[in-house]
Amino acid sequence: MEIISVINYKGGVGKTTITANLAAELGFRGKRVLCIDLDPQASLTFSFYSVDEWQRNFEKNRTIKNWYDAFIDKDTDLDLSSLISTPGRVNTGMSGKVDLICSHLALINVDLELATRLVGGTERDLRNNFLRVYSRLKQGIEHLEEDAYDFVFIDCPPNFNIVTKNSIIASDYVLIPTKPDYLSTLGIEQLKQHLKELVNTYNKHTRNSNSDDWAEAKPEILGVIFTMISVRNANPIQALQQYIEQVEVPCFDTFIRENKTIYSSAPEYGVPVVLKRVSGQTYENVQEELESLTTELLEKLGYV
Numbered sequence: 001m002e003i004i005s006v007i008n009y010k011g012g013v014g015k016t017t018i019t020a021n022l023a024a025e026l027g028f029r030g031k032r033v034l035c036i037d038l039d040p041q042a043s044l045t046f047s048f049y050s051v052d053e054w055q056r057n058f059e060k061n062r063t064i065k066n067w068y069d070a071f072i073d074k075d076t077d078l079d080l081s082s083l084i085s086t087p088g089r090v091n092t093g094m095s096g097k098v099d100l101i102c103s104h105l106a107l108i109n110v111d112l113e114l115a116t117r118l119v120g121g122t123e124r125d126l127r128n129n130f131l132r133v134y135s136r137l138k139q140g141i142e143h144l145e146e147d148a149y150d151f152v153f154i155d156c157p158p159n160f161n162i163v164t165k166n167s168i169i170a171s172d173y174v175l176i177p178t179k180p181d182y183l184s185t186l187g188i189e190q191l192k193q194h195l196k197e198l199v200n201t202y203n204k205h206t207r208n209s210n211s212d213d214w215a216e217a218k219p220e221i222l223g224v225i226f227t228m229i230s231v232r233n234a235n236p237i238q239a240l241q242q243y244i245e246q247v248e249v250p251c252f253d254t255f256i257r258e259n260k261t262i263y264s265s266a267p268e269y270g271v272p273v274v275l276k277r278v279s280g281q282t283y284e285n286v287q288e289e290l291e292s293l294t295t296e297l298l299e300k301l302g303y304v
Contacts, residue, residue, distance in 0.1 A: 004152065015177045025272075033153065037155050048098075081145065111163055134198075169198070262278070
């Protein structure tokens with residue numbers, strides 16, 4: 001499985017849109033994809049299910065919060081696969097599949113509760129508790145059925161709390177969607193530094209544990225994806241170029257243009273934009289960009 005965290009400190013940059021559409025297009029191309037919604041806003045969840053469906057079928061006992069609650073309340077390992085669902089509308093006519101582990105609005109409280117598990121009386125206790133808390137999601141994914149999925153996408157909250165760090169430690173790669181503006185690009189270098197510090201600390205504790213129970217984390221920043229682009233003659237307008245050029249991490253060649261009409265209505269129908277039936281050159285251009293982004297992702301991962 002290729003495990004990919006999708007993250008940006010700035011909200012409203014298209015993070016969930018990118019996650020949903022990459023997952024959907026990969027599923028359409030025959031890949032088996034699992035999406036994990038770690039954002040308490042649950043936008044990815046509501047991209048595939050209506051609020052009523054979520055309340056009826058998932059809210060009480062089938063969200064990622066239930067998985068963390070089992071660890072916090074009972075110190076047990078709930079099987080992550082017991083939370084997986086298959087959204088019907090996005091999977092219609094698909095040769096692969098897109099599965100989902102839903103989020104919960106109360107997931108925001110889990111971070112504070114996990115923090116209480118980090119304390120310890122000795123240096124060994126602190127180290128072991130650190131490894132145990134931050135590797136929760138990594139271990140959960142590792143216990144999924146072998147070869148069950150080709151890709152796992154984790155939609156992270158717009159912060160660097162313990163739940164987000166769980167995602168980073170579990171991941172092989174990191175994607176950073178961003179708008180090409182001052183505020184959205186401002187935190188990318190800081191995010192890069194925080195990723196480096198987390199991985200270095202985690203791996204140091206792993207080595208010092210002298211135990212085969214823990215494996216070093218090696219997430220790689222796969223690239224920045226520029227979203228919500230205003231275009232002229234099929235290229236980003238000049239005012240955006242300075243923000244695109246100043247980013248000092250790898251960037252995808254494919255950019256995603258802004259189109260509030262087509263993107264805003266997609267979650268209501270449970271089918272991401274890339275799979276919707278559309279007509280008109282503008283809509284077709286939007287879909288072509290999402291398809292191109294998926295192809296570029298596969299190229300970066302060595303699939304093409």
